[in-house]
Amino acid sequence: MNVVVALVTVALLAAVITIISHPLRIARRESDLPTAELADLQAAREAKLREIRDAELDFATGKLSEADYASIDGTLRADALDIVRRLDDIAAGAAQPTADPADHRERARPDH
Numbered sequence: 001m002n003v004v005v006a007l008v009t010v011a012l013l014a015a016v017i018t019i020i021s022h023p024l025r026i027a028r029r030e031s032d033l034p035t036a037e038l039a040d041l042q043a044a045r046e047a048k049l050r051e052i053r054d055a056e057l058d059f060a061t062g063k064l065s066e067a068d069y070a071s072i073d074g075t076l077r078a079d080a081l082d083i084v085r086r087l088d089d090i091a092a093g094a095a096q097p098t099a100d101p102a103d104h105r106e107r108a109r110p111d112h
Contacts, residue, residue: 041087048080
């Protein structure tokens with residue numbers, strides 16, 4: 001009987017330790033992220049979104065022709081897509097090198 005009580009006590013103690021230490025283990029994994037690179041990419045994403053909105057406003061107010069807007073918009077959106085992919089790589093822990101943004105620009109340009 002004493003052996004059963006001891007085993008149950010050890011099992012409960014292990015479960016409690018696992019539950020209590022869970023937030024600490026998660027915090028450690030999150031702190032392993034390259035925070036400087038992550039912050040830089042998040043700032044770059046916000047800046048790129050502002051550039052896209054500015055280009056849309058310039059087109060709407062007539063400051064850009066349709067051809068210029070299409071070219072600029074394609075480039076900006078390809079750059080933004082590259083930034084988002086790099087953010088996803090970091091979030092997934094992959095952090096693999098990404099292709100040159102110029103590769104994405106060619107695919108993002110609308111055909112004329």
